[in-house]
Amino acid sequence: MIRSPAELLLALEQECLAADVSIKKLDWAGCERSWRAQRKLTHELEISMRSVEPGSDEAKIARARIDRLRRYRDGQLKKLQAFNANVAKRLLTIGKYRNFAKSRGAIERPSTFLDINS
Secondary structure (H helix, E strand, O other): OOOOHHHHHHHHHHHHHHHHHHHHHOOHHHHHHHHHHHHHHHHHHHHHHOOOOOOOHHHHHHHHHHHHHHHHHHHHHHHHHHHHHHHHHHHHHHHHHHHHHHHHHHHOOOOOOOOOOO
16 A cells, blocks of 8 residues: 555654654664665655646645755755764874874883883
């Protein structure tokens, strides 16, 4: 049974909100589940939209909601890209400090000034 576009859009909007909650919690498994559900719902919506008359009010309303969802998901993607860039920057900084510490450790010798045996 194919659901109506309105039902599918509601389910898709709810999945977008669920993905937002998972992103805020850094729950990547939850994000993956939500994105998988979104892909299935998007496919089902595409099939469901074939039964709607292109010029009807239902089609216009559905297109407006689809456009709003597209913008919302684009915003989510931008947030994730910014998070990814931030993590990459932090990892690069940590790597630089580790490399510096390794290089300094190899150059400097332990002090023998206080060594009793010397």
